[in-house]
Amino acid sequence: MKKIDIKILDCRIGDHFPLPTYATIGSAGLDLRACINDTVVLAPGKTTLIPTGLAIHIKDATLAAVILPRSGLGHKYGIVLGNLVGLIDSDYHGPLMVSVWNRGHDFVTLKPGDRIAQIVFLPVIQAEFNLVVSFDTSERGERGFGHSGLQ
Numbered sequence: 001m002k003k004i005d006i007k008i009l010d011c012r013i014g015d016h017f018p019l020p021t022y023a024t025i026g027s028a029g030l031d032l033r034a035c036i037n038d039t040v041v042l043a044p045g046k047t048t049l050i051p052t053g054l055a056i057h058i059k060d061a062t063l064a065a066v067i068l069p070r071s072g073l074g075h076k077y078g079i080v081l082g083n084l085v086g087l088i089d090s091d092y093h094g095p096l097m098v099s100v101w102n103r104g105h106d107f108v109t110l111k112p113g114d115r116i117a118q119i120v121f122l123p124v125i126q127a128e129f130n131l132v133v134s135f136d137t138s139e140r141g142e143r144g145f146g147h148s149g150l151q
């Protein structure tokens, strides 16, 4: 298991709210909690930035983290992310924030400590561009955007 430096920015973490942990042996994501003082009521269509009370510093440029919606919240309540996916750079060590978007049709209440999103650590390859005037031939070539049909 890879060690990632984490800082607690809100003293309720580790006390009232547990540090993020994998729910099962096979979990890919760690749930992030809304580290808010009061309930937040999010009107349909609105987006708000919610602190997690945590900061991480990945440090290793071959890794990044992504913040993803929780399936249940997204599917049942329309609670997804204002940025669709949050990307956490390996050299970022500021507060971990979650942009919460109510894309549903009903008001949604977020309570302090609610698990609002999940974070996943992923390998990253940094690419260096090799400037060319023509590409090698390939099976697909320039065909894309549904060229192969539906069935």
Ligand SMILES: O=c1ccn([C@H]2C[C@H](O)[C@@H](COP(=O)(O)OP(=O)(O)OP(=O)(O)O)O2)c(=O)[nH]1
Pocket (backbone or CB within 6 Å): 067, 083, 085, 086, 087, 088, 089, 090, 092, 095, 096, 097, 098, 099
């Ligand atoms: O959901 C998110 C997305 C990003 N970040 C932090 C970590 C990330 O490393 C930094 C910058 O994110 P990004 O590069 O996606 O945003 P930007 O709009 O390009 O900002 P910048 O100009 O600071 O790179 O913001 C979060 O805390 N939560």
Ligand SMILES: [Mg+2]
Pocket (backbone or CB within 6 Å): none
């Ligand atoms: Mg950026």
